Amino acid sequence: MYAEGKAVCIGSDIDTDLIIAGRYLRTKDRSLWAEHVFEDLDPALRKRLNGAVIVAGKNMGCGSSREQAVIALKEAGVKAVIAPSFARIFFRNAINIGLPVLEAEVACDEGMIVQFDIDAGWVESHGVRFAIRPLSPRMRSILHAGGLVPYWRARQ
Amino acid sequence: MGTLSERILGGSAGDFVDRKVDRAYVHDGTGVLTLMALREMGAHVVTPARFHVIFDHIVPANTSLTADLQSELRTFAQEQGMCFSDVGNGICHQLMGEGEVLPGEVVAGADSHTCTLGAFGAFATGMGATDLAGIWASGATWFRVPETIAIRLHGELTGAAEPKDVALQYVSLLGMEGATYRAIEFIGTGAATIPMHGRLTLCNMAVESGAKTGMFFADAVTTAYLRGFGKFADMQETEPCTYEREISIDLGAVRPLVAVPPRVDTVKNAAALAGTAIDQVFVGTCTNGRFEDLARFAHIVKGKQVKVRTIVVPASRTVLERLEREGHLGTIIRSGCVIGPAGCGPCLGAHMGVIGKGEVCLSTANRNFSNRMGVGGAIYLSSVATAAVSALNGEITEPEADDVR
Numbered sequence: 001m002y003a004e005g006k007a008v009c010i011g012s013d014i015d016t017d018l019i020i021a022g023r024y025l026r027t028k029d030r031s032l033w034a035e036h037v038f039e040d041l042d043p044a045l046r047k048r049l050n051g052a053v054i055v056a057g058k059n060m061g062c063g064s065s066r067e068q069a070v071i072a073l074k075e076a077g078v079k080a081v082i083a084p085s086f087a088r089i090f091f092r093n094a095i096n097i098g099l100p101v102l103e104a105e106v107a108c109d110e111g112m113i114v115q116f117d118i119d120a121g122w123v124e125s126h127g128v129r130f131a132i133r134p135l136s137p138r139m140r141s142i143l144h145a146g147g148l149v150p151y152w153r154a155r156q
Numbered sequence: 157m158g159t160l161s162e163r164i165l166g167g168s169a170g171d172f173v174d175r176k177v178d179r180a181y182v183h184d185g186t187g188v189l190t191l192m193a194l195r196e197m198g199a200h201v202v203t204p205a206r207f208h209v210i211f212d213h214i215v216p217a218n219t220s221l222t223a224d225l226q227s228e229l230r231t232f233a234q235e236q237g238m239c240f241s242d243v244g245n246g247i248c249h250q251l252m253g254e255g256e257v258l259p260g261e262v263v264a265g266a267d268s269h270t271c272t273l274g275a276f277g278a279f280a281t282g283m284g285a286t287d288l289a290g291i292w293a294s295g296a297t298w299f300r301v302p303e304t305i306a307i308r309l310h311g312e313l314t315g316a317a318e319p320k321d322v323a324l325q326y327v328s329l330l331g332m333e334g335a336t337y338r339a340i341e342f343i344g345t346g347a348a349t350i351p352m353h354g355r356l357t358l359c360n361m362a363v364e365s366g367a368k369t370g371m372f373f374a375d376a377v378t379t380a381y382l383r384g385f386g387k388f389a390d391m392q393e394t395e396p397c398t399y400e401r402e403i404s405i406d407l408g409a410v411r412p413l414v415a416v417p418p419r420v421d422t423v424k425n426a427a428a429l430a431g432t433a434i435d436q437v438f439v440g441t442c443t444n445g446r447f448e449d450l451a452r453f454a455h456i457v458k459g460k461q462v463k464v465r466t467i468v469v470p471a472s473r474t475v476l477e478r479l480e481r482e483g484h485l486g487t488i489i490r491s492g493c494v495i496g497p498a499g500c501g502p503c504l505g506a507h508m509g510v511i512g513k514g515e516v517c518l519s520t521a522n523r524n525f526s527n528r529m530g531v532g533g534a535i536y537l538s539s540v541a542t543a544a545v546s547a548l549n550g551e552i553t554e555p556e557a558d559d560v561r
């Protein structure tokens with residue numbers, strides 16, 4: 001699974017409340033979450049997310065189990081999220097909705113091109129290649145299917 | 157031989173295993189997405205009697221939209237014959253802890269604080285809505301068997317210190333991501349001295365250090381508590397096992413603590429923050445809304461008046477009824493507090509008790525992220541005793557042993 005995108009750098013310990021605030025959760029309208037993504041962190045971020053690769057600091061996505069956080073990122077056009085460590089529910093949620101999450105230590109430069117290949121297990125920027133912590137075969141299959149829903153449908 | 161997680165999940169740390177889920181639950185916030193995912197999967201609910209749908213987050217509904225979403229989920233749960241709990245019955249983690257979850261069970265909840273139930277010696281962990289839909293559809297899911305960090309407790313709590321202070325202490329020791337992907341086991345002679353409600357508080361905050369779950373071994377305290385709900389369970393024996401890391405806490409040395417916004421791992425002595433102005437006090441939540449918590453609160457405020465607006469929300473109807481029966485409810489009302497319906501209350505900043513820009517809330521909850529209880533508001537976290545004496549003084553105050561006696 002090769003892809004690339006422009007880096008958007010964000011800090012460490014970005015919690016799910018900062019990704020999508022609790023006040024926007026009560027709806028089924030996925031575009032609303034994308035519209036308000038990162039609103040309490042930096043409202044200007046949203047415009048840069050289409051086609052972007054988010055490069056975050058440690059403990060990305062900590063806090064609540066709200067799946068709206070990963071959906072908001074995906075709906076906003078984010079191609080992947082890279083961080084040295086993720087909160088585990090966020091990580092699982094991302095895979096379940098088909099948003100690639102890569103555990104790797106990457107120095108972030110706003111706007112740099114980030115390339116990655118999940119199956120091959122690397123991410124590259126400025127010509128430097130970093131190893132990503134491998135996913136389990138199950139997680140890879142779910143990601144390949146585009147998330148747990150299509151994965152499930154395909155196996156019926 | 158192994159850690160509790162290894163024994164319950166049946167594998168060694170690092171293994172990926174498929175496991176039957178004994179009990180799974182969603183709430184009004186995550187259940188709607190779970191239902192959407194289930195429909196998109198084209199699947200149906202396999203064992204409805206093992207699945208709970210509990211309305212606690214925005215209860216009763218605040219807007220027509222919320223009401224419509226709740227109505228759809230309520231109808232679905234009832235039609236399917238799932239265990240449904242409507243508004244006002246209480247917080248999902250509390251209800252699952254009132255005789256539902258038993259030692260050794262595998263429990264999945266669509267809420268990060270599902271780790272609370274590890275207090276019974278169950279493997280209980282939070283997941284997202286789509287994961288829960290997969291569980292509704294198959295009755296099982298995959299787990300990575302976690303490495304375990306042991307927190308060895310010695311001695312006994314003294315003075316005005318509570319299990320909540322121990323929770324703040326271990327979260328600050330580990331840091332917000334110190335236990336990511338790991339389980340925490342509370343062990344040692346001090347563990348036996350912590351009553352069930354305190355164990356629930358300690359396990360509740362495990363996720364604040366990133367942990368998958370926090371666990372106590374089921375012992376005489378656990379089995380006696382469960383017998384109160386008509387449930388019989390076996391105790392769990394400790395076995396030799398490998399912990400990734402061990403930290404130790406002397407309960408006798410724990411003082412009242414406060415987490416400073418916006419990080420739960422920035423913890424100071426309540427004494428060091430004495431005099432900090434507050435606009436609101438909130439007592440309740442899945443961390444500290446149990447009977448013993450609110451009875452302690454009532455004891456402290458009895459015959460006095462709170463100086464700032466104070467919202468008290470019982471964690472469940474059972475808690476509320478017992479408070480009423482034992483006279484504490486009247487005490488709390490007469491001291492000038494607002495009583496909210498059993499549930500999450502203002503904890504997630506969506507409903508009843510949201511704070512305004514620049515306002516400061518002292519809360520007994522587990523999270524103090526920026527804007528959580530309202531845009532531009534700040535949250536300090538403390539024990540019930542600290543919240544009670546602070547409410548009486550209108551500013552952060554350290555509780556003394558005399559206050560709680």
Ligand code: SF4
Nearest residue numbers: 269441442500503504
């Ligand atoms: S009380 Fe707060 S932390 Fe607990 S389940 Fe409700 S919203 Fe979550």
